[in-house]
Amino acid sequence: MTKEQFDGFGPMEQQIIMTRCREMGTRIEEFSYEDAVRLGIGVNRFKAIIGKDITTRPAKSDEEIEREEQQGILESFLRTVPARYRDADLSKDFHATFIEDLRKGQSAIVVGGNGIGKTRLAWALAQAWKREVPRCTVRIVKGAALLSEVKSIEGDWYRYIETEYGKCDHLFIDEIDKIKGSEADWMLLTYLIDYRYEWMRQTVVMGNCSKEETLNLIGQSSYSRLSGDGARAYSLSGTDKRRQDYRERCFA
Numbered sequence: 001m002t003k004e005q006f007d008g009f010g011p012m013e014q015q016i017i018m019t020r021c022r023e024m025g026t027r028i029e030e031f032s033y034e035d036a037v038r039l040g041i042g043v044n045r046f047k048a049i050i051g052k053d054i055t056t057r058p059a060k061s062d063e064e065i066e067r068e069e070q071q072g073i074l075e076s077f078l079r080t081v082p083a084r085y086r087d088a089d090l091s092k093d094f095h096a097t098f099i100e101d102l103r104k105g106q107s108a109i110v111v112g113g114n115g116i117g118k119t120r121l122a123w124a125l126a127q128a129w130k131r132e133v134p135r136c137t138v139r140i141v142k143g144a145a146l147l148s149e150v151k152s153i154e155g156d157w158y159r160y161i162e163t164e165y166g167k168c169d170h171l172f173i174d175e176i177d178k179i180k181g182s183e184a185d186w187m188l189l190t191y192l193i194d195y196r197y198e199w200m201r202q203t204v205v206m207g208n209c210s211k212e213e214t215l216n217l218i219g220q221s222s223y224s225r226l227s228g229d230g231a232r233a234y235s236l237s238g239t240d241k242r243r244q245d246y247r248e249r250c251f252a
Helices: 004-005 013-026 033-039 043-050 062-078 099-103 120-132 143-152 159-167 182-198 209-227 243-248
Strands: 107-112 139-140 168-175 204-205 233-236
Touching: 004 033, 033 159, 062 120, 099 107, 099 120, 107 120, 107 209, 120 139, 120 168, 120 204, 139 143, 143 168, 143 182, 159 182, 182 204, 182 209, 209 233
Parallel strands: 107 204, 107 233, 139 168, 168 204
Antiparallel strands: none
8 A cells, every 4th residue: 555545544544554554563555455354444445545456366255355344343352351351261161051041132130259250251251242243242341430431521421321331232330339439320320221221232230249239239220120121130159269260370
């Protein structure tokens, strides 16, 4: 790609191309049509600016392009998975009967002690969904971080919640018991749960507490919506795997 061709792209597309080249250790001149497809840059726009002779490979079918786009989406998501949870796998980590309900998209409350695998479960489910349907959207966020993010923006908090957290296919709100917010903060959370309930989108609330404590935290209204599709509050049990792994490393 020449400098003139690069200048034909918009600022956002230029930033995407430069970031990709830095990651690959290549020059912008070497950026190819296949790279554009993997990054989700508009194919027609790319052809119009660069021309079809950018690659010597045969033209690809729509199915091949779609597969490459989905593979790019999956790879981009996997890079966002925290290192500790990249090996999370439903087949080897979890065998509880309720996992299938969550996998089908049922909302739920999942509670239990520290280190028994609630967050790992969320990331295992997320990776399973993305491998099956790369275009599905999954968000895993700690409750306190969600509220802090929302309150840091200027403007309509409720509209921001709808846009950023209300429309994704699967949402996990982790560490619900760590929220030390005001009544207004809990109203924002209630609004989010209610919005997702109305649009029939999965919401899973997780916490290091009992079912009763979670119910007191989120309120009867939110609990009713989370269980409105037949979901229940599930309590995980077991030993603290964090301490167990630490001991094994220390005495290995």
